[in-house]
Amino acid sequence: ADWFNGKFIVSMASNLNMTRTPDVHFIAEARTEGTKFVVLSPDFSQIAKYCDEWIPIQAGQDTALWMAANHVILKEYYIDRQVPYFVDYLKRYT
Secondary structure, rough: OOHHOOOOOEOOOHHHHHHOOOOOOOHHHHHHHHOOOEEEOOOOOOOHHHHOOOOOOOOOOOHHHHHHEEEEEEHHHHHOOOOOOHHHHHHHHH
């Protein structure tokens, strides 16, 4: 249910309409509130037709994509400049 509070949701390798049927309406509700929804999937699945952006990754690319995303987050919010919210989050949850 916390999907409703998110501002950016990524679905990867999952067809939420089929696997999370009771919960998928939260994504639709979040999108009406301005949440961006991205799907990472090699096929244009049932859930991909509802997303804001579909990224057609190939098998084996998902790990490299998330490693790159983590690199950018750590570099921009921790190494290049210290963002207090990010540093507090790291101390609290890691």
